Every structure is written in C-alpha cells, then in structure tokens.
Amino acid sequence: MELIPHIIDGKEIESRDGGEFETVDPWTRQAFARVALGTAEDAGLAVEAARRAFDRGPWPRMGFAERGAALHRLADLIDEHRDELALADTRDMGKPISDSTSKDVPRSAMNFRFFADHARLSAGEALPMDSGHHAYTRYEPAGVVSAIAPWNFPLMLESWKVAPALAWGNTVVLKPAEGTPTSATLLARLALEAGIPPGVFNVVHGFGPDSAGEALTKDPRVDRITFTGESTTGRVLSRAAAANLTPVSLELGGKGANLVFADADLESAVRWSIQAIFSNAGQVCLAGSRIYVQREVYAEFLDRFCAAAEALVIGDPKDRRTQVGPLSSGEHYQKVRSYVEGVPAEGGIMRTGGFGDGWVVRPTVITDVPADARVCREEIFGPVVVVAPFDTEAEAVSSANATPYGLNAMVFTENLSRAHRVAAALRAGTVWTNCFFIRDLRAPFGGVGDSGVGREGGNFSRDFFTEPKAVVMEL
Numbered sequence: 001m002e003l004i005p006h007i008i009d010g011k012e013i014e015s016r017d018g019g020e021f022e023t024v025d026p027w028t029r030q031a032f033a034r035v036a037l038g039t040a041e042d043a044g045l046a047v048e049a050a051r052r053a054f055d056r057g058p059w060p061r062m063g064f065a066e067r068g069a070a071l072h073r074l075a076d077l078i079d080e081h082r083d084e085l086a087l088a089d090t091r092d093m094g095k096p097i098s099d100s101t102s103k104d105v106p107r108s109a110m111n112f113r114f115f116a117d118h119a120r121l122s123a124g125e126a127l128p129m130d131s132g133h134h135a136y137t138r139y140e141p142a143g144v145v146s147a148i149a150p151w152n153f154p155l156m157l158e159s160w161k162v163a164p165a166l167a168w169g170n171t172v173v174l175k176p177a178e179g180t181p182t183s184a185t186l187l188a189r190l191a192l193e194a195g196i197p198p199g200v201f202n203v204v205h206g207f208g209p210d211s212a213g214e215a216l217t218k219d220p221r222v223d224r225i226t227f228t229g230e231s232t233t234g235r236v237l238s239r240a241a242a243a244n245l246t247p248v249s250l251e252l253g254g255k256g257a258n259l260v261f262a263d264a265d266l267e268s269a270v271r272w273s274i275q276a277i278f279s280n281a282g283q284v285c286l287a288g289s290r291i292y293v294q295r296e297v298y299a300e301f302l303d304r305f306c307a308a309a310e311a312l313v314i315g316d317p318k319d320r321r322t323q324v325g326p327l328s329s330g331e332h333y334q335k336v337r338s339y340v341e342g343v344p345a346e347g348g349i350m351r352t353g354g355f356g357d358g359w360v361v362r363p364t365v366i367t368d369v370p371a372d373a374r375v376c377r378e379e380i381f382g383p384v385v386v387v388a389p390f391d392t393e394a395e396a397v398s399s400a401n402a403t404p405y406g407l408n409a410m411v412f413t414e415n416l417s418r419a420h421r422v423a424a425a426l427r428a429g430t431v432w433t434n435c436f437f438i439r440d441l442r443a444p445f446g447g448v449g450d451s452g453v454g455r456e457g458g459n460f461s462r463d464f465f466t467e468p469k470a471v472v473m474e475l
C-alpha cells in the first residue's frame with residue numbers, strides 16, 4: 001500500500017521512528033493506504049521548519065500581491081486536481097463524491113482566492129487624534145500557526161484555516177485528523193508546485209493525545225493555535241495553550257435547531273431541513289439535529305419530511321448518485337448506533353430510519369422523546385434528527401436555546417418581523433432564515449458556549465492570525 005508522508009520543509013518524509021498507521025475506506029471497510037504516524041519529534045521538526053521560514057524566509061516579507069498570486073496559483077491547482085482531491089476525502093471518510101466534487105473542493109479553492117484578495121485589499125485604520133497626534137494600525141503576521149483539523153470536511157476546513165494564515169504572512173503546521181490524511185498531503189504538494197516556499201506550509205500526520213496533535217499545542221515556538229473539533233477536545237487544547245499563553249481559536253460542536261413556523265413555505269422548510277441533517281450523513285457541526293415545528297403544521301411537516309428522508313439515495317459514496325454514504329469509521333458508527341438504540345428506552349418513536357449495511361445509518365427521524373433525552377441534548381454527529389411540536393414563538397426560542405451549544409440555528413417563516421425578532425433572540429453564532437449553509441466569507445463564523453471561542457472569516461480571521469499594532473505619531 002502507498003505511504004502518505006508528512007511534508008516538512010518541502011520534503012516528503014516518513015516518521016523519524018518509522019511509525020505508521022492505516023487509513024480505511026468506510027464503505028469497503030478495508031485499509032487502502034499507510035500513513036506516517038507523527039510523534040512529538042516529527043511535530044517539533046515541522047514547527048522548527050515553520051519557525052525558520054517565518055524568521056528568515058521570504059514569505060512574511062513579501063508584499064500582499066506576491067503572496068496572493070501564489071495563493072491564487074494554489075487555488076487554480078486545486079481546481080485542476082479536483083477529482084483527485086475529491087476522491088481523497090471520499091475514500092478517507094465516506095463523503096458522497098458528488099458533494100466532495102461540487103462543494104468541498106471548489107469551496108477550498110475559493111477560500112484561498114478569497115483570503116488572498118481579502119488580505120491584499122484590507123486597509124488599516126487611520127485615527128487622527130484630538131491632541132493632534134496621528135495613530136494608525138498595522139496588521140503584522142503572528143508567526144507560526146498550528147492548525148488542527150477534524151475529519152468531516154477535511155480539505156475544506158483545512159483551507160479555511162491555512163488560507164487566511166498564509167495570506168497574512170504566517171507559516172503553518174497542519175495536522176489533519178487521523179482518519180482523513182490524504183487530501184492534506186496532496187494540498188501541501190500543490191502548495192510547493194504553486195511556488196509557496198518550503199517550510200511555509202507543513203503537514204504532519206498522527207493522532208491527538210500523546211502524538212503529533214498534542215505536541216503542536218504545547219510547543220512554545222507556536223504563536224497561534226486554530227482548532228476545529230469536539231468541544232471536549234477544545235477544553236484540552238485550551239489548557240495546553242494556556243501554559244504558553246498561546247492565542248487559540250476553537251470551532252467546536254453543535255446541536256442546531258430549526259424552527260418551522262406555521263406561516264413558513266413548508267416545501268422549502270422540508271428541503272432545507274433535509275439538507276441540514278442528512279448531508280454528509282449528518283456529520284456536520286452545523287447539522288439541524290433538532291426540528292421544532294408549530295403545532296398547526298406539525299403533522300404535515302412530519303409526513304413530508306419522512307417521505308423526503310426515505311427518498312434519499314443511500315450507497316457507495318464513490319457512486320455519483322449516492323446522497324447518503326456510510327459513517328466515517330467503525331468507532332463512530334457504534335457511537336451513532338448507540339444513540340438510535342437508546343431511543344425506545346427514552347420513550348421515543350422512530351418514524352423512519354435504522355441501520356443499513358456496514359457502517360450505514362439510514363436517515364433516522366425520531367419523535368415523542370422528552371426534552372432531556374440524550375438524543376435531544378448531545379451532539380450525535382450522524383443522520384439522526386429529533387422532531388417536536390411547539391405552540392408559541394417564545395416556546396420555540398426557549399427550546400432552541402436549551403442547549404450548552406450555540407453554533408447555529410435556522411428559522412423558517414414568511415413573516416419578516418418574526419424572522420428578525422427570532423434571529424435576535426437565538427443564542428447562536430449563525431442564524432439562517434429560510435436557508436442553510438449559505439456563507440459569506442466576510443461574515444463571522446464560530447459559536448457561543450460549548451460551540452467555541454472566537455470567530456473566523458474576513459476581518460475576524462485577520463484579527464486572529466495577525467498581531468495588530470498601534471503606531472502613534474506626534475506631528
């Protein structure tokens with residue numbers, strides 16, 4: 001089997017101690033590649049290379065236009081290698097190939113283009129002072145960035161971190177999730193081909209605790225840690241970062257709620273709600289995993305929603321017709337399965353769904369569970385949704401907010417005043433009204449409470465990946 005290497009200082013290398021692990025295709029449940037298993041020593045070598053490239057290399061010293069041109073070349077190369085990159089993520093974690101080809105890979109290219117242009121076009125503030133002094137801001141690169149990524153949108157979420165970090169002149173060590181190593185190594189190869197100097201973008205594979213991941217959070221030579229993953233891991237990372245006072249950005253879990261009011265366009269509410277919970281087999285931090293429907297339309301919504309869930313095409317994620325593939329790993333399948341199996345004991349009814357072949361969980365719709373049931377409170381991260389009725393707007397908002405998470409929520413209504421009023425009342429980093437997953441890359445992205453710390457996107461990414469400096473002049 002092919003070995004997926006680390007890329008450190010522009011070189012493809014194995015782990016110092018020769019350690020390896022395997023990556024498994026969740027559809028065939030067979031290993032298809034070996035992966036270099038990074039230790040703390042390998043992570044240290046990558047940080048050293050990134051440090052050298054930052055302290056002495058050309059990258060942080062280049063103009064925005066020159067750096068931006070290299071990032072645009074990288075975006076073009078991503079587009080040219082679209083099929084290879086899409087297959088990499090699909091084989092690693094079971095995402096339908098139609099999604100990885102039409103969404104994840106083009107979005108990754110777009111992230112590089114957007115942040116290249118955003119950095120080039122950004123202006124600092126000029127602050128003429130009453131005293132006659134003149135103050136202005138400079139956004140200087142922070143230094144070496146550790147980027148630690150999850151497995152659910154491998155290339156797309158990696159580019160969301162790497163693109164702004166590089167555009168602002170930092171150097172990066174990326175550790176992809178252990179389950180999805182392939183696209184990160186391909187991306188690092190393309191970055192070199194695009195002319196990004198060796199050492200500027202490094203990739204180290206491996207696990208979290210006692211492995212490359214932990215080392216990247218504890219290294220005092222690292223200036224920023226950007227992490228996307230589980231809330232429990234976020235807490236561990238925060239503690240590690242605190243030891244060196246390293247600023248950390250945490251994009252964590254979610255338990256999104258969709259509020260469907262009686263005045264909603266029901267067909268559209270069903271269509272978006274289906275996408276919100278069943279795309280990527282529900283393995284989406286933004287998943288709309290709780291749907292609250294106003295009682296007048298509850299029965300009709302439920303009928304249409306279950307019918308649409310049953311119509312989704314389940315199968316081999318490499319088949320272009322597939323809409324729902326397997327879960328990403330055997331371990332994750334067992335976790336999601338345990339939630340579904342626990343539903344009857346909690347008093348719930350499974351309207352449709354259950355288990356398919358291998359690691360497939362069919363789109364599963366649950367009703368009649370009490371609000372304190374595990375399926376209502378915990379992030380399942382699978383194609384499992386709870387639907388419940390509500391009577392008043394106040395009740396709907398209070399149900400949506402009854403979670404320690406606060407990543408996102410959705411509101412479906414044709415009443416403009418209600419849309420604004422409810423969006424304001426929801427405790428969430430993003431509220432979508434009559435839609436889902438539509439993003440403006442300038443907008444803040446992140447979560448409240450257990451869903452994270454900080455925001456990324458546009459100026460929010462700039463503020464995290466730079467050291468804003470005030471310069472005050474006496475005139």
Ligand code: NAD
Pocket residue numbers: 148149150151152153157175176177178206207208209210213214215217228229230231233234236237251252253254284285286379381407446447451452
């Ligand atoms: P995870 O926390 O298990 O792992 C994420 C990454 O952290 C992996 O690369 C892992 O190796 C690494 N890691 C684990 N322990 C570590 C440690 N002690 N030190 C350093 N690194 C460590 O998360 P996951 O299972 O890969 O991803 C799923 C989770 O990510 C879900 O909770 C989901 O909601 C969340 N997520 C959030 C967003 C968002 O934008 N808010 C986006 C996607 C996924």
